[in-house]
Amino acid sequence: MMLPKTVRIAGILALTTSLARAETPLMCNGLDNGLPFRAATAAVEDDLSDAEPVDPNEFRPQTMPPPRPVIRGADPVWVSIGPSPTRSAQVIVPPDNRVSGAVNAVAPHPTNLNILYAGSVNGGIWKTTDAQAANPTWTPQSDELPSQSITSIEFDATDSNFNTLIAGIGRLSNFAQRGDDELGVYRTTDGGTNWTLLGGSTLLGRKVLAVAARGNILMAATTAGLFRSIDTGANWTLASGTGGLPTGANADLVADPSNNSRFYISVRGASPQLLRSPDSGASWTNITAGVTGLSSSTSTIKFAVGPTGVVFVAVVNSGALAGVFRSPDQGATWTAMDVPTIHPGGQGGVNSAIAADPTDTNIVYVSGDRITASPFTGNVHRGDASLALGSQFVPIVDSNAGNTAPHADSRDLVFDGGGNLLETDDGGIYRRVSPRTNSGTWTSVIGNLTVMEIHDLDHDAVSNIAIAGTQDNGTHIVDTPGNLVWRFISGGDGGDVLADDRTLAPTSSFRYTSSQNWGGPARRTFSAANSQTGNTGLPGIGDAQFVTPIELSVASADRLMIGGASNMYEINNVTSGSPTLTTISTPGSNRGAVAHGVRADASAAYIGSGAAVFKRTGGGAFAATAALPAGAAAITDVAIDPDNVNIAFAVDDNQIFRTIDGGTSWTDVTGNIASISAFDFRTIEFMELQAGDQVAVGTRSGVYATPVNAATWSLFGQSLPNVLVFDLRFDATQQKLFAGTLGRGAFVLTVPMVIDSVFANSFE
Numbered sequence: 001m002m003l004p005k006t007v008r009i010a011g012i013l014a015l016t017t018s019l020a021r022a023e024t025p026l027m028c029n030g031l032d033n034g035l036p037f038r039a040a041t042a043a044v045e046d047d048l049s050d051a052e053p054v055d056p057n058e059f060r061p062q063t064m065p066p067p068r069p070v071i072r073g074a075d076p077v078w079v080s081i082g083p084s085p086t087r088s089a090q091v092i093v094p095p096d097n098r099v100s101g102a103v104n105a106v107a108p109h110p111t112n113l114n115i116l117y118a119g120s121v122n123g124g125i126w127k128t129t130d131a132q133a134a135n136p137t138w139t140p141q142s143d144e145l146p147s148q149s150i151t152s153i154e155f156d157a158t159d160s161n162f163n164t165l166i167a168g169i170g171r172l173s174n175f176a177q178r179g180d181d182e183l184g185v186y187r188t189t190d191g192g193t194n195w196t197l198l199g200g201s202t203l204l205g206r207k208v209l210a211v212a213a214r215g216n217i218l219m220a221a222t223t224a225g226l227f228r229s230i231d232t233g234a235n236w237t238l239a240s241g242t243g244g245l246p247t248g249a250n251a252d253l254v255a256d257p258s259n260n261s262r263f264y265i266s267v268r269g270a271s272p273q274l275l276r277s278p279d280s281g282a283s284w285t286n287i288t289a290g291v292t293g294l295s296s297s298t299s300t301i302k303f304a305v306g307p308t309g310v311v312f313v314a315v316v317n318s319g320a321l322a323g324v325f326r327s328p329d330q331g332a333t334w335t336a337m338d339v340p341t342i343h344p345g346g347q348g349g350v351n352s353a354i355a356a357d358p359t360d361t362n363i364v365y366v367s368g369d370r371i372t373a374s375p376f377t378g379n380v381h382r383g384d385a386s387l388a389l390g391s392q393f394v395p396i397v398d399s400n401a402g403n404t405a406p407h408a409d410s411r412d413l414v415f416d417g418g419g420n421l422l423e424t425d426d427g428g429i430y431r432r433v434s435p436r437t438n439s440g441t442w443t444s445v446i447g448n449l450t451v452m453e454i455h456d457l458d459h460d461a462v463s464n465i466a467i468a469g470t471q472d473n474g475t476h477i478v479d480t481p482g483n484l485v486w487r488f489i490s491g492g493d494g495g496d497v498l499a500d501d502r503t504l505a506p507t508s509s510f511r512y513t514s515s516q517n518w519g520g521p522a523r524r525t526f527s528a529a530n531s532q533t534g535n536t537g538l539p540g541i542g543d544a545q546f547v548t549p550i551e552l553s554v555a556s557a558d559r560l561m562i563g564g565a566s567n568m569y570e571i572n573n574v575t576s577g578s579p580t581l582t583t584i585s586t587p588g589s590n591r592g593a594v595a596h597g598v599r600a601d602a603s604a605a606y607i608g609s610g611a612a613v614f615k616r617t618g619g620g621a622f623a624a625t626a627a628l629p630a631g632a633a634a635i636t637d638v639a640i641d642p643d644n645v646n647i648a649f650a651v652d653d654n655q656i657f658r659t660i661d662g663g664t665s666w667t668d669v670t671g672n673i674a675s676i677s678a679f680d681f682r683t684i685e686f687m688e689l690q691a692g693d694q695v696a697v698g699t700r701s702g703v704y705a706t707p708v709n710a711a712t713w714s715l716f717g718q719s720l721p722n723v724l725v726f727d728l729r730f731d732a733t734q735q736k737l738f739a740g741t742l743g744r745g746a747f748v749l750t751v752p753m754v755i756d757s758v759f760a761n762s763f764e
Helices: none
Strands: 079-082 103-108 116-120 124-128 138-140 150-155 165-169 185-188 196-198 210-214 217-222 225-229 250-255 263-267 273-277 298-305 311-317 320-327 353-356 363-367 380-384 393-395 410-415 421-425 428-432 442-444 454-460 465-470 474-478 486-490 498-500 508-515 519-527 532-537 550-552 560-563 568-571 582-585 594-598 601-609 612-616 637-641 644-651 656-659 683-687 694-699 702-707 725-731 736-741 745-750
Touching: 103 421, 103 428, 116 150, 116 165, 124 150, 150 210, 165 210, 185 217, 210 250, 217 250, 225 250, 263 298, 298 353, 311 353, 320 363, 353 421, 363 410, 363 421, 454 508, 454 736, 454 745, 465 508, 465 745, 474 508, 486 508, 486 519, 498 550, 508 550, 550 594, 560 594, 568 601, 594 637, 594 644, 601 637, 601 644, 612 644, 637 683, 644 683, 683 725, 694 725, 702 725
Parallel strands: 103 150, 103 410, 250 298, 353 410, 454 498, 454 725
Antiparallel strands: 079 745, 103 116, 116 124, 124 138, 150 165, 165 185, 185 196, 210 217, 217 225, 250 263, 263 273, 298 311, 311 320, 353 363, 363 380, 380 393, 410 421, 421 428, 428 442, 454 465, 465 474, 474 486, 498 508, 508 519, 519 532, 550 560, 560 568, 568 582, 594 601, 601 612, 637 644, 644 656, 683 694, 694 702, 725 736, 736 745
């Protein structure tokens, strides 16, 4: 059974003031044979709330991260384990239903159909030179650049060699808008071999929604308005408020492909406006007259420019398409078209796109979040202004596309040089051939694209595979050991995941999964050959979180702890045929801040709740530990020494704390990490290494580690992309550390027998 996406926070009504974001659908799948699975309580399965409240502590003032430390010697290397890509989850496309993760923009080479550039939501910039292949080979362009949150990417049309592109940086993830810092724009003049960060302090913290480049003119539509450079990005000036362009946040910026001096821009606010510039942004003319329905509830206004001066506009209000308009004369006059239903999920603030047909001045394409029936694939329509009202739009997915369809949650529509329609969304990049007809089909252009937003992962040593909960794409597992291609096992926004490779070893294992809001929680049984052989529902809770944290006890895999928003829960017979739930006590835990069990006390636990840490021993209730040192904010994760319940660690966004007396006192051990790493600490992991116990912290620019009794941090391993590390799992038996990143998939590092000062760098 696949339940539809429901209304999310209504668009991005005010990106300048609100970071409230929404998430994804609840789709409860059963075994791999497609049989329906129901949660233990119908109330949980029917809870379709899609919005995860944003924690303001997650959005500190943005900063330029320091350069990474330089690794010395032949230190261990982080190795990607995918998904590259995964298969299935709200998509029906050949060759094998590929899904890679969210891509916000694509730039096709004007003359070479094999060259594409992609800007992923949190996985950086990618390039392929064989885009026409069934499974293109993509190469990351920005792994070492300081931010991987890409909103837009465009060619500079004045470069006749097509080697100059510009890409905008901003947080547009449907995972509560988490991501890298917003640092400005990147520019390349050699086809992507090298990229230069532009914008400096002027663009720092600006959400660049759209970019355009024409020779010496670079533009970025951002939360503060339009910024303009006339010296290829060396200097930037706020253009909003001058030349007839009103102040306020912009929603879109496009260049006219037939005139390098002509641009169109939309401005949000109490009285939204559409404007045209004839002189590269020096002056602007208001062309709003005739476009109706604009108000303070307007989420976004999207432009598409076609041949001979035709312009189309899509108006999205409160997260749903409210109007489509066509102008034959560069916006001097407008005619309203039909309004297709493309946003049943109400998420049009981010998931909207529009493209004008490159040859027919009457045809336009619009896309939204999803269709209204199973399998809830993408929603793309073709409109023809030459037809009578009431008959202008038809869907070009599913039955009008040879029973093929792209992933849900569209983000970009653009034509390649061969007349094919390219669409990007929360699943990747897809191509529609013959878009002017109902007989064309969709195919994947994903190949090995590796941009999955993983927020939770674990490793099953019985099958030697990883399992991950992902943004918008459900829960996935490695297909076979060593295979970079993964496979889908359950839908919705993947929840926290766990692998119990102790209870049934060596023949089988248990894996714990759910979707958002503790939807469809299950204990799945897998054989050593990685085939699902059983599925047992788990009890629901009344105060589920969007991603509800779960942890098995280190000392007893029969004990599962669950972190609700206001209470903690445990199941002390989770491996039985009928698991039963017990309420422990208040408070509930923060999103991922639960550590459970030590070898001498299976019931012991630490949790983070707000800016405090609570502790439980001996099976009792949770009690507050001592106050954390000054500056402590919402705790993002906690960790315990499995051999000593008195030694524990906690992290917030930018500090690390340690106790050696069971929480009677805490010490700030952030140490030198601020000088060698960006913040956004999301995960901390205790590592029982053969060379001595250490703790590792996942940050926005790598994994850093230190001995448990120290406070001098060093980069742990090399070749991990400069991306937000959201979850860490250490396998003590294999001496491997697994990292789940929010935008570049999963990685593994095999720790050597002997460690030289924790992979020492010049800061020590």
